Amino acid sequence: MGLLKDKDKDKDKDKHALRKTFDELAHEVKLVMFTQEVECESCRLVHDLLAEVGALSKRLAVEVHDFVAEAALALQYRVDKIPATIVMGNRDYGIRLYGVPGGYELPR
Numbered sequence: 001m002g003l004l005k006d007k008d009k010d011k012d013k014d015k016h017a018l019r020k021t022f023d024e025l026a027h028e029v030k031l032v033m034f035t036q037e038v039e040c041e042s043c044r045l046v047h048d049l050l051a052e053v054g055a056l057s058k059r060l061a062v063e064v065h066d067f068v069a070e071a072a073l074a075l076q077y078r079v080d081k082i083p084a085t086i087v088m089g090n091r092d093y094g095i096r097l098y099g100v101p102g103g104y105e106l107p108r
Contacts, residue, residue: 022056031087032086032088033063033083033085034077034084042099049100077092079096085097
């Protein structure tokens, strides 16, 4: 069962809205996630969500990195806690999301 699911009759409502939004992207967007080998519940949720969202568009690329094993990369991205998601366009704009996106990060 996917995480992007509407509780109403139309299970694909959220996915359709996201695909429509992603179709309007002018450039590729890269979502970089930091987690760890033994994922906590929040890390696992974010990992699953990003995999599902990343599959919705060719304009989205998802990278997953280990916060502990790739500590130098985490430091380079200025990530100091997990789960962390970095939203990047043509460059790093400094957008960092920590924890499970459960508010206004996704359209409804």
